[in-house]
Amino acid sequence: MSFAPLAALLADPTRAAFCTALLDGRAWTAGELARQAGVAPSTASEHLSRLIAGGLLVEERQGRHRYVRLAGPTVATLIEDLAGFAASTEGGGPPAPRSLREATRQSAEARARTCYDHLAGRLGVAVTDALLDHGLLTDDAGLAVTERGRAWLAAQAIELPERPGRRSGRPLVRSCLDWTERRSHLGGALGAALCRTALDRAWVERIGSGRALRVTADGDRALRELLGVRL
Structure with missing residues (x-):
């Protein structure tokens, strides 16, 4: 199975920022993630829909609120391993x-x-x-x-x-x-x-x-x- 579609999902900086924020293990609203990544709510909603469709996130709805979280420990492991690999390469690590x-x-x-x-x-x-x-x-x-x-x-x-x-x-x-x-x-x-x-x-x-x-x-x-x- 090709992993290119999965790589494409995580290649976008906004989607990567969402996944990194969700490593805290809790559910976030779209608005919270939008503020975290510094993007408009409409932009956040589009990115979240793609991450959910790709199986990286799952959503829960409570009334008018839409919450999202990582799909499980295996996804969290993938995100953290990618962050660790990026940090181990030249120029890796958290941004200044x-x-x-x-x-x-x-x-x-x-x-x-x-x-x-x-x-x-x-x-x-x-x-x-x-x-x-x-x-x-x-x-x-x-x-x-x-x-x-x-x-x-x-x-x-x-x-x-x-x-x-x-x-x-x-x-x-x-x-x-x-x-x-x-x-x-x-x-x-x-x-x-x-x-x-x-x-x-x-x-x-x-x-x-x-x-x-x-x-x-x-x-x-x-x-x-x-x-x-x-x-």
Whole structure:
């Protein structure tokens, strides 16, 4: 099957900006995405219709409002991998900030952010390194959870799906190239479970409406005690 139509969908800067914004894992309205990308609402609507038709986005309607989100984890993985590949090439990486507000946002996202439904940025990489250093993960023959890791997860009441890839096509663990750190952070079902735990237990909190996260005092203490992570 040719991937040219898919590549054409993502080749447009506005559509690429929409997909990148939706990596926060939440649903956005067309108006919010239009403001994010700096385009007219009519232009946004046209681009969104193409992304939905191409299977990259799905829409939900609530009354007069139209919400869109990424079609699933596999699409999020594709977008993040493309961003990581672009960052690894000469001249890649995020564009130079055009304002103090944009510079502040980029700095916050580099420290800690969501990558769809798992942790990214320096926080995500630090947690992944700690899991490997403590023998909770192994990368000897591809990334995998060790028996010690399963026991640690059970002790922390972090539940894993029994067969994550059987229905969703999503692996339990996968390495995801972090486009700001140029190193890998943890994705897959385990990455999602850790991010959900961090949010539910208020170890991290969202900054505004974007992808950036802030580590709370409780989170700083928990990360140090459980994994030896110091940020």
